[in-house]
Amino acid sequence: GENVEQHPSTLSVQEGDSAVIKCTYSDSASNYFPWYKQELGKRPQLIIDIRSNVGEKKDQRIAVTLNKTAKHFSLHITETQPEDSAVYFCAASIIGRASDKVIFGPGTSLSVIP
């Protein structure tokens, strides 16, 4: 089955700096890669996703890149703000398969220091 790894497990940056979180996946058939942000005590929220036919996607200060050959994908947050502090989860899925289940990475705890 699919296995998703994520690094680093914790990340601390100064406000205004960039943060990068990297993930790898094992199933080459995976074609959908969402990222979730989970603030303390709250549910995971989808912040951006990318599909295998796209190499990069950007939404304001957040961007995601995908390297299908290497089975790597990354989240980039620029101009970080204290409200970006949260746990971020990457995930992988196969759209179109009967179950469509999403497998999550272990998470990265991001702290943005004012």
Add this chain to the structure above:
Amino acid sequence: SAVISQKPSRDICQRGTSLTIQCQVDSQVTMMFWYRQQPGQSLTLIATANQGSEATYESGFVIDKFPISRPNLTFSTLTVSNMSPEDSSIYLCSVVGQTYEQYFGPGTRLTVT
């Protein structure tokens, strides 16, 4: 995005008892899932709730411990049976939207004493 509610939001239960968690969605969805999130951990998929048929369980989870019902396309229940302290966790239902985005319910925080 779908609006998902869960009941109860939290509960404290005695060892050996069972708790049923309800998940209600404001629109019909094909895919519904149940996850467990232990403190400081990632989300672990328990099972896929199939409408009109038995749920599909992931490795390490069995129907006798986590029976699931899904009578229609907007509702599902997860029962945690014969609870032990190790079952203390947050249980979340989730649904997949028409463009494959996955949304989560607010979660049920379960403490077993």
